[in-house]
Amino acid sequence: MTAKVLRQLLEQPEILVAPGAVDALTGRLIEEAGFKALYASGAGIANAQFGFPDIGLLTLTEMIEAIGRIVKAVDIPVIADADTGYGNALNVVRTVQAYEDAGVAAIQLEDQVTPKKCGHFNGKEVISAREMAQKIHAAIQARRDMLVIARTDSLATHGVDEAVRRANLYAKAGADLIFVEAPTLKDQIAALPKQVNAPLLFNMTEGAKSPMIAHEELQEMGYRVVIHPNLVLRIAARAVQSALAVLQKTHTSELLLSSMLDWDERQRLVRLPEWEALDLELSRSNAETVSR
Numbered sequence: 001m002t003a004k005v006l007r008q009l010l011e012q013p014e015i016l017v018a019p020g021a022v023d024a025l026t027g028r029l030i031e032e033a034g035f036k037a038l039y040a041s042g043a044g045i046a047n048a049q050f051g052f053p054d055i056g057l058l059t060l061t062e063m064i065e066a067i068g069r070i071v072k073a074v075d076i077p078v079i080a081d082a083d084t085g086y087g088n089a090l091n092v093v094r095t096v097q098a099y100e101d102a103g104v105a106a107i108q109l110e111d112q113v114t115p116k117k118c119g120h121f122n123g124k125e126v127i128s129a130r131e132m133a134q135k136i137h138a139a140i141q142a143r144r145d146m147l148v149i150a151r152t153d154s155l156a157t158h159g160v161d162e163a164v165r166r167a168n169l170y171a172k173a174g175a176d177l178i179f180v181e182a183p184t185l186k187d188q189i190a191a192l193p194k195q196v197n198a199p200l201l202f203n204m205t206e207g208a209k210s211p212m213i214a215h216e217e218l219q220e221m222g223y224r225v226v227i228h229p230n231l232v233l234r235i236a237a238r239a240v241q242s243a244l245a246v247l248q249k250t251h252t253s254e255l256l257l258s259s260m261l262d263w264d265e266r267q268r269l270v271r272l273p274e275w276e277a278l279d280l281e282l283s284r285s286n287a288e289t290v291s292r
Contacts, residue, residue: 020229024073042081056115077105106147119181120208150175171198193222
């Protein structure tokens with residue numbers, strides 16, 4: 001169902017904006033803010049839930065557990081990072097099946113070697129284009145309805161011409177969307193939609209290798225999706241740093257009340273009223289059953 005909704009969103013003229021979630025609560029906040037899809041960030045999950053850098057340390061099982069909780073918490077499509085597919089083409093088959101069973105609407109696979117690195121780190125390496133095309137073919141064969149996003153990191157390792165060649169090869173192999181990672185020049189970014197014969201996704205990782213570009217301008221260039229993988233995580237982490245500094249300095253949390261979710265809003269976000277209503281309903285049903 002979510003894949004069908006995502007396909008419908010991609011048919012709309014407006015660019016689809018998908019902020020990154022790192023857990024169920026940030027996923028729900030993204031949905032409540034009015035966004036129509038979200039991105040389950042591998043880097044964000046590694047950073048927030050494990051304290052790890054984005055260098056391919058998480059397993060398929062760890063990612064599925066985290067992503068599954070996000071999917072269950074929201075009613076909007078989840079685009080999910082699957083790094084390199086956790087192995088070769090055979091491993092990709094299992095990865096695709098597991099992600100789709102978890103309710104993911106679109107899976108992102110990349111052509112880095114295993115273990116991978118963040119796309120905005122130095123020292124990346126890529127597998128052959130042929131091997132990646134095999135992985136995409138395996139993903140297409142294994143999926144039921146989920147979209148497949150093919151990412152290439154070859155711009156950093158081989159240059160823009162090879163990145164465009166790979167992008168078109170991956171599209172020909174069946175990928176629904178293409179993700180050329182970390183272009184560094186605005187001219188490059190503007191040219192890619194004209195050079196790649198498939199819908200393109202843009203990664204807006206603030207302060208990293210790619211320049212900042214507004215959603216409207218990306219749409220005019222021809223991009224269909226823009227993700228902000230770690231905006232939520234980084235904003236939240238900075239807010240926590242600031243709050244803890246105040247607590248350490250003033251020895252009271254009173255000054256922080258205006259910066260917090262208030263008590264009732266916190267409970268609403270985690271659906272306490274619904275759980276309390278269900279508890280009451282079950283108690284009444286049990287009482288009626290016992291009294292018969």
